[in-house]
Amino acid sequence: MSPDATPDPYADPLVFGQRMQLLRTRRGLTRDQLGGLVARSGSWVKAVETGRLKTPPLPMILRIAEVLRVRDLSELTGDQSLRISLFAGPGHPRFAAVREALNAFPLTAAHEAPPAAHLQARITRAWSARHSAPNHREVIGTLLPGLIRDAQAAVRHASTIADRKGAQALLAEVYFLAQFFCAYQPDAALVWRVAERGMMAAQDSEDPHAVGLAAWLTTQAHRDSAHYEAADAVTLETLGYLRPLLPDAGDDVRAVAGALTVEAGLTAARRGETGTAWRYWDDARRLAEGLPDGYFHPVTSFSQAVLGAHAVTVAVELHSGGESVRQAVRAEAEAIPSRPRRARHRIEQARAYHLDGQPDAALATLAHAHEAAPETVQYNGYAKRIVLEEAEAKSPARRRRASQLAQRLGMLTA
Incomplete structure (x- = not known):
């Protein structure tokens, strides 16, 4: 074949590094940004992408897949025997x-x-x-x-x-x-x-309540697609619309404003903006404290009880292992009345323990999440990533626990 000819993707399939570069570019991340999110340097990312370093081990592949929001692991690896759905059930x-x-x-x-x-x-x-x-x-x-x-x-x-x-x-x-x-x-x-x-x-x-909820859900969709500027645009525009209404608004509208404020913080955390993320969380806390005792929004789950859960997620998204665990210990899951929201909080706690190098605590916490709401864990990519990674652990006992949990989650038959 001429060196100027277009490569045949079937004759010359893309290797791991090339796939990682394409997926990173699609997500709009620089090499330094991707490296920071997986605790490596930008030069390490470049070395993998250019083939100077070999394909990393499975735990690192799973971390990269999480950051790049890869729905099927074979997208990243090119190995059709690894058709494992992560962020799609x-x-x-x-x-x-x-x-x-x-x-x-x-x-x-x-x-x-x-x-x-x-x-x-x-x-x-x-x-x-x-x-x-x-x-x-x-x-x-x-x-x-x-x-x-x-x-x-x-x-x-x-x-x-x-x-x-x-x-x-x-x-x-x-x-x-x-x-x-x-x-x-x-x-x-x-x-x-x-x-x-x-x-x-x-x-x-x-209806301000309906408009706020629509923005809340749209923001999450944008952030999960790594469209951070779009997520901010929706969140901040809607908060600007709601704020003048809050002095005379009912509890539900004020709760939606609080939930949107949390979303602004989570988007900032996903980008690594520590001060901004915690400032928004503080703003949301003040809004939650203005709600009646025991109040719980039926759609967003926004409440005083769930603010601790949001703090865990902020710390995890900032990749702060020690702070994540401190927030995880402080936040009481049983205070959250919603089963799926309680299970989601347990998953975030598991992410915190895993980030802090406590895999046994992470697996135990995922088991508690499964008890609260099995379907929440079954369709959660973060939970799957932790289980898959620990199924490759050096400890036989941990491998066995991870494999047993994978079976309970239906991952072995999916």
Whole structure:
């Protein structure tokens, strides 16, 4: 083949370093940034990418995959025998029905809309079920197709401007519920479609609570895609819209402002901006302290009880091992009334212990997370990364514990 010819990707498959460089570039990270996030130097990243260093061992591959948000490990390694889904689950049994309902495009008014009060009561029960059920995806996946159909019908049947705005707020809330369900499912494009529909319905409703929730979820989608500037733009614009309303706002709107403030801090932490991240966390803490005792937002989980969990995540995203553990010890998971949110907090605690070089504590904490909400752990890429890494540990006892946990999570059959 001529040296000027385009390389054949099948005859000359990309090696690990080339794949890492392409994925890093796609995420908009410099070599120094990637190196810092995996506790290496920019020159080390360059050496791997140019082939001067050989492919790193599995624990480092998993750390790189986490930073680059690689959904399937074979994307990074090129080894089709390593088709391990990290940040995408195997696909929930209810996912096909939910996707079908979301992809439907009903234009006629043949389907009768339920009364708004009835629809609101069903949505409220759905959020309650999500927080209380250990198999929350199964419960929500059963409810969503009917809720999507009826909420869309409510908008079509609205006879006045006020009724239509109210129906749009309900539809937005159904889309928010759907976005929770669709996260980590094997269709990333669907998550974005749902997020955009939720934002459009919220804007049409002109309801500050709905607008804030749409921004909260959209910010997370941007950050998980490493679109940090876009995440900041949505968060800060929406906070600017909400702040003048807060003195006269109800608890739910003030809680959404608090949740958005946390998101601003988490985005700063993901970028390594320590002072900014903790400043936003302090702002969120003050907002939480202004809420009634025992208050818990049904969508964002924002509350005084969850602020400690957010502190753990800030420290972990800043890759501060000692501070992560200090926050993990301080934050009490049992105070969080939501099963999936409690399990997510346990996962963040496990990340803290793992970052601090305490793998046995990390595995034990993941086991507690599984007890709280198995489906939360099953679809979480950070949990999978820890389990996979410890399955390669030198300690036979730790390998056995990690393998047993992998079996409980369904990773051996996914």
